[in-house]
Amino acid sequence: MNTYTVALAGNPNTGKSTLFNSLTGMRQHTGNWAGKTVLTAEGDCVRGGTRFRLVDLPGTYSLYSNSADEEAARDYIIFENPDCAIVVLDATSLERNLNLALQVLEMTSRVVVCINLIDEAEKLGIRIDLQTFRQRLGVPVVAISARHNRGVDALMELVEQVASGQLAPHPTVLTYGDEIEHKIGELEPLVRSALGTRYPTRWVALRLLDGDEGLLASLKKRLHDRAMPQSGKEGEIRYERTACH
Numbered sequence: 449m450n451t452y453t454v455a456l457a458g459n460p461n462t463g464k465s466t467l468f469n470s471l472t473g474m475r476q477h478t479g480n481w482a483g484k485t486v487l488t489a490e491g492d493c494v495r496g497g498t499r500f501r502l503v504d505l506p507g508t509y510s511l512y513s514n515s516a517d518e519e520a521a522r523d524y525i526i527f528e529n530p531d532c533a534i535v536v537l538d539a540t541s542l543e544r545n546l547n548l549a550l551q552v553l554e555m556t557s558r559v560v561v562c563i564n565l566i567d568e569a570e571k572l573g574i575r576i577d578l579q580t581f582r583q584r585l586g587v588p589v590v591a592i593s594a595r596h597n598r599g600v601d602a603l604m605e606l607v608e609q610v611a612s613g614q615l616a617p618h619p620t621v622l623t624y625g626d627e628i629e630h631k632i633g634e635l636e637p638l639v640r641s642a643l644g645t646r647y648p649t650r651w652v653a654l655r656l657l658d659g660d661e662g663l664l665a666s667l668k669k670r671l672h673d674r675a676m677p678q679s680g681k682e683g684e685i686r687y688e689r690t691a692c693h
């Protein structure tokens with residue numbers, strides 16, 4: 449059976465765990481993100497002959513190095529390289545939520561944007577132009593209500609297409625003005641020669657320009673561990689495996 453890993457990323461309180469629970473049949477709550485070893489939840493869901501290994505990431509407003517939560521969510525997306533990342537957005541606060549979506553789109557093209565709480569948005573009279581969203585972001589976008597199990601089948605179909613490579617999204621590339629673009633142009637080849645194509649070089653270059661020391665430390669540690677696989681496991685993200693169904 450094909451097995452795909454799928455990460456759930458998004459701002460706090462956007463319904464990631466509600467979606468995770470609905471798909472896995474589990475009862476995951478959140479909030480266990482203290483310290484360097486981050487404990488998060490992983491659960492399986494089998495749909496139509498395909499297994500999805502879902503990872504419920506901590507809710508964050510960005511994916512820089514401001515907190516252990518942000519580092520854990522970022523490290524999962526960058527280093528564990530899931531087959532697909534679902535970015536869960538709150539349909540009633542899209543302006544704020546899109547910031548994180550754009551950050552994920554800079555890290556990976558294997559993304560499905562999931563606008564959750566569509567039932568709440570409807571109650572508030574908010575209408576969302578999904579077609580424009582898709583065009584502007586360059587990735588699949590679907591509206592769902594995790595609580596009412598609306599749109600979840602369509603979401604998982606897109607996730608499977610992206611995870612299997614049948615659908616290859618082309619996220620819109622954000623540009624940052626001449627000065628920064630020039631510096632990215634200088635840095636990217638250096639990043640590529642140091643790290644290869646394993647990591648998103650433009651994103652790494654941007655984070656380095658921003659002085660993201662936490663990312664630099666994570667990268668150095670990974671490179672060191674790859675060179676010396678017997679070295680200690682300190683700082684590694686730990687995931688809680690829970691029952692499958």
Ligand SMILES: Nc1nc2c(ncn2[C@@H]2O[C@H](COP(=O)(O)OP(=O)(O)OP(=O)(O)O)[C@@H](O)[C@H]2O)c(=O)[nH]1
Nearest residue numbers: 459460461462463464465466478507565593594595
């Ligand atoms: N009306 C409505 N409420 C929802 C929906 N999905 C989730 N909720 C509610 O939104 C709240 C937050 O949901 P969670 O699943 O805990 O959100 P989360 O993204 O896991 O939050 P963090 O773990 O803090 O990042 C809960 O009260 C859910 O019941 C939905 O589709 N519609």
Ligand SMILES: [Mg+2]
Nearest residue numbers: 464465477478
């Ligand atoms: Mg949660």
